[in-house]
Amino acid sequence: MDYLRRKIDKFLDEWFISKNKKPLIIKGARQIGKTKTVEEFAKRNNLSLVEINFVLNPEYRDIFDDGYKVDKILENISLKDPSLEFIPGKTLIFFDEIQKCVNAATSLKSFKLDGRFDVICSGSLMGLSYKEIESVSTGHKIDYTMYSMDFEEFLWALGYKEEQIEKVYECMKELTPLSDSQFNVLLERFHQYMVLGGMPEIVKLFVNQKNYSGTLALQKQIILDYEEDITKYAEGLDKTKILNVFRKIPVFLSQENKKFRISKVAHGARNREYVGVTDWLIDAGIVNVSYCLNDLALPLKGNYDPDNYRMYFMDTGLLVASLDEESSKDLRENKNFNTYKGGIYENIVADMLKKSGYDLYFFKNEDATQEVEFFVRDANNLIPIDVKATDGKMKSVKAFIEDEKISDINFGIKLAEKNVGFANNIYTFPYFLTFLLKRFLSEQK
Numbered sequence: 001m002d003y004l005r006r007k008i009d010k011f012l013d014e015w016f017i018s019k020n021k022k023p024l025i026i027k028g029a030r031q032i033g034k035t036k037t038v039e040e041f042a043k044r045n046n047l048s049l050v051e052i053n054f055v056l057n058p059e060y061r062d063i064f065d066d067g068y069k070v071d072k073i074l075e076n077i078s079l080k081d082p083s084l085e086f087i088p089g090k091t092l093i094f095f096d097e098i099q100k101c102v103n104a105a106t107s108l109k110s111f112k113l114d115g116r117f118d119v120i121c122s123g124s125l126m127g128l129s130y131k132e133i134e135s136v137s138t139g140h141k142i143d144y145t146m147y148s149m150d151f152e153e154f155l156w157a158l159g160y161k162e163e164q165i166e167k168v169y170e171c172m173k174e175l176t177p178l179s180d181s182q183f184n185v186l187l188e189r190f191h192q193y194m195v196l197g198g199m200p201e202i203v204k205l206f207v208n209q210k211n212y213s214g215t216l217a218l219q220k221q222i223i224l225d226y227e228e229d230i231t232k233y234a235e236g237l238d239k240t241k242i243l244n245v246f247r248k249i250p251v252f253l254s255q256e257n258k259k260f261r262i263s264k265v266a267h268g269a270r271n272r273e274y275v276g277v278t279d280w281l282i283d284a285g286i287v288n289v290s291y292c293l294n295d296l297a298l299p300l301k302g303n304y305d306p307d308n309y310r311m312y313f314m315d316t317g318l319l320v321a322s323l324d325e326e327s328s329k330d331l332r333e334n335k336n337f338n339t340y341k342g343g344i345y346e347n348i349v350a351d352m353l354k355k356s357g358y359d360l361y362f363f364k365n366e367d368a369t370q371e372v373e374f375f376v377r378d379a380n381n382l383i384p385i386d387v388k389a390t391d392g393k394m395k396s397v398k399a400f401i402e403d404e405k406i407s408d409i410n411f412g413i414k415l416a417e418k419n420v421g422f423a424n425n426i427y428t429f430p431y432f433l434t435f436l437l438k439r440f441l442s443e444q445k
Helices: 008-017 034-044 058-062 070-080 108-114 130-137 151-157 162-174 180-196 200-209 215-233 239-253 277-283 316-322 325-334 343-355 395-402 431-442
Strands: 024-028 048-053 091-096 118-124 142-145 287-293 304-313 361-364 374-377 382-387 412-416 421-423 426-430
Touching: 008 024, 008 034, 008 142, 024 034, 034 048, 034 091, 034 118, 058 070, 070 108, 108 118, 151 180, 151 200, 151 431, 162 180, 162 431, 180 200, 180 316, 180 325, 180 343, 180 426, 180 431, 200 215, 215 239, 215 316, 239 277, 239 304, 239 316, 239 343, 277 287, 277 304, 287 343, 304 316, 304 343, 316 325, 316 343, 343 374, 343 382, 343 431, 361 374, 374 431, 382 395, 395 412, 395 426, 412 431, 426 431
Parallel strands: 024 118, 024 142, 048 091, 091 118, 287 361, 382 412, 412 426
Antiparallel strands: 287 304, 374 382, 421 426
């Protein structure tokens, strides 16, 4: 298996045939499959691909030195490689690793106004000054944020067809329990996904050899690569502090109170000394952050405490790989996920919600008597999502539903290792159906 199907494939095909299309910037963390996806898109649509990687080919960084007229840029590219052909309407120009050449983004306005060639830019968000790119290309480009593979893409990689997934969704939509066979097989696949995560090279290795051999080493190397990038790209910030925060994420997720506290990152650490560190990790695309709501009411944005948050790995497989060797081995061989105090379950739900397009919020009152791991919304409702590593009670969610003062909460969702069900205004879904949750909520009457 050479290429793993991704959801961005459909987006790219629709972008390609759209009228008056603008150049595209694909954002995302490194090693999530951005480059391979663009190369496959060009191949699928029989396009001549002119691919310039500003990391591997730094000699191309000066192609914009004579200005941003398209013909001059193409002339400068051709001087370096006269074999390249630029065929109007049939050529895709792919500027990769643009964090090393912001001028590539500046050129997008010229390519848009010229209209002869399609242009896609991509790059790791590490070191990518997106505010600078935004200032020079506003109105002349489209953004697409890409993540590692979600659970549905993982199922595609294993050979599952859309019709099979649709049958599972029908059970969810009709609130009909899955058959024992459906439930057990999908739960096993989900456990595999929790261990592996969605980094394409890791998934491909697992699919091709049908076992975990070599996957942990590959995951650990990705983590080391991320740490190396932090030391390389974290300009203007203390790189040691960013590394300290990144490495402490598993520690906080292993605790009952998963709140991320700078004071616990290093001895004597103060919030003022770490200003910008969390934002850098978020902008780099390697963490997801969930903020504590101030009030249980809509809207969500603006209704949270920016200093009270929980931090998760953007890919749960990397979280598992970051644990000590004994814990990681136990999770792979024995599936003892709930021994980690629910941290892995919370991380995978945060991961799946983020990939579905949700921002992340939680609630915990001051005396810790009420707590819900996540909140989302539909058109009219604030919806609490309780993540249960074990089959515990839903006291907080039930209290919120029954509280007449909380008018925006009318039902809740329980995610657990339980089958589909509905009782007392609470939907119960197995964890592995989280990727279908947004669709389910949008189709409820």
